[in-house]
Amino acid sequence: MSTQQTRRPAAADLDANDPLAAQREAFYTPDAGQLTSYLDGNSLGRPLKATAATLQSFVEDAWGSRLIRGWDEQWMDEPTRVGDRIGEVALGAAPGQVTVGDSTSVMLYKLIRAAVDAQPGRNQIIIDRDNFPTDRFIIEGIAAERGATITWIAPNPASGVRAADLDGLVGEQTAVVVLSHVAYRSGFLADAKAITDVVHQAGALMLWDLCHSVGSVPLQLDEWDVDLAVGCTYKYLNGGPGSPAFAYVNAARQNLLQQPIWGWMGAANPFGMTEAYEPAQGIRRFITGTPPVLAMQPLKDMVELIASVGMDAVREKSIKLTNYAMELADELLVPLGVEIVSPRDPAERGSHITVDHPLFADVTTRLWERGVIPDFRPPHGLRIGLSPLSTSYAEVELGVLAIRDVLTELQ
Incomplete structure (x- = not known):
């Protein structure tokens, strides 16, 4: 009996016993001819079926019928209203501490620059060399602007x-660690x-x-006494x-910081x-221009779906999915010579795993042509990115089998 034949029943059993299996029906899924396995939810989440109706309703009612009156009636508070809900459901943050708007890069710039400017005499920024390029590039730009120094972990x-x-790196000269x-x-x-x-x-x-x-x-940002945080909404919050x-x-920290x-x-x-x-009081002072009200609507559907099942259940499914992908x-x-470069301990692992091989650039291109979508x-x-509410165990199995098959063809 082949490996594929022996592994498939395991995936079927896992899906049959998955308490969150029904949630997959909430997501739009392309025809089988277009997609076999989506393993890139950590880059772009699938849209919810409800989002089409959400956007149509917004166009016809809030925008189409109320027009400019929408600003006075609801839109002025949309960045903080949506922010409060994200804070409650996913961040462990009390109201009045989260706002939505701008890109991740712009948000990073505003908060890092504010942190540096707020602490005269502290001109050191600490970041790791393997952080995402935007984070590193933004910090390099701020350091050039403000005459700050960068210490690389x-x-x-x-x-x-x-x-x-951080031992021996963070000290009295440190303004912010990112x-x-x-x-x-x-x-x-x-x-x-x-x-x-430590910071x-x-x-x-x-x-x-x-x-x-x-x-x-x-996440428990309030409990951890985190000062500042930035996050995107198009991965596991499925905002598009x-x-x-x-x-x-x-x-x-809000009234101590002046965003730039x-x-x-x-x-x-x-x-x-x-x-x-004159800056607004509280979290509104971190808003800059007209907020992207239309672009906020899709992520609201996903936040409510997460709220309905709870983050603990999401995390439990994430651990099971990544454990299965590891197996x-x-x-x-x-x-076949592949190296797993993600932590084995699920307590030290998010919702994706990374595997390395010199041929994976070519492998990824061929997988995409076959409707199997990881990223490189x-x-x-x-990277095998597993979005807990939209990914099945069978999908993970099909994807890893396809990686094996394409890699075998190329070797």
Whole structure:
């Protein structure tokens, strides 16, 4: 009996006993001829079926019927209203600390620059060398603008930054430390509380990039006393391509920070058309221009779906999916020379795993042609991203079998 024949019943059994299996029906799925296995939910989440109706209703009612009146009736508060709901459901954040709008890059710039400017005499920014390019590039630009210095952490590339990696680096010159909660390459899940505590002991501020953890890993930003955080909404929050990012600013730090991009929507009296800029109180001061109200609508559906099942259930499914992907990779891919570069311990792993092989760039191209969609990150990493509410075990099995088959063809 073939490996494929022996493995498929296991996937079927797992799906049959999955308490979240019914949630997959909430997502739009292309015809089988277009898609066999979607393993890239950590880059772009599938749309919910409800989103088509949500957008149609918005066009016909809130926009089409109310027109400009919508701003007075609801849209002015949309960035903070949606932010509060994300905070409640997925961030462990009390109201008044989250706002939605701008891109991840712009949000990072605003918060990192504000953190540096708020602490005269502290001109050191700490970040790891393997962080996402945007994070690194934004910091390099801010350092050039403000005459700050950058200290680079060089963690184990197969894992990520641990609290001990900050020993001897963070100190009285440190303004802010910027790290990803889940590493985009390896999927390593950092100990946010322990690292934040170390940073605070040095009197510095901590900013977490939550792009690969929000919606897949339970977060407790208030409990961990995180200062600042930024995350995108198009991965596990399924807001769609280019959906706006969110910023979290701890209530205790808000009036100490002045964000650098002054715009009318972040002013104390936006419609006063005042001569001078006066920042709004609280989280609204971190808004800049007119918020992308239309682009916020799809992610609201996913936040409510997560709320209906709870983040603990989402995390349990995520761990089971990544464990299963690891088992399949060990059995089907490692014998072909593939290396698993994600943590084995699920407590240190987000919702994706990465496997390395010199041929994976070509493998990924051929997989996409066959309707199997992982993604590739240079130099040799193929990421298997598993969105807990939309991914089945059978889909994971089909995808890893396809990776094996294509790699075998190319060797």
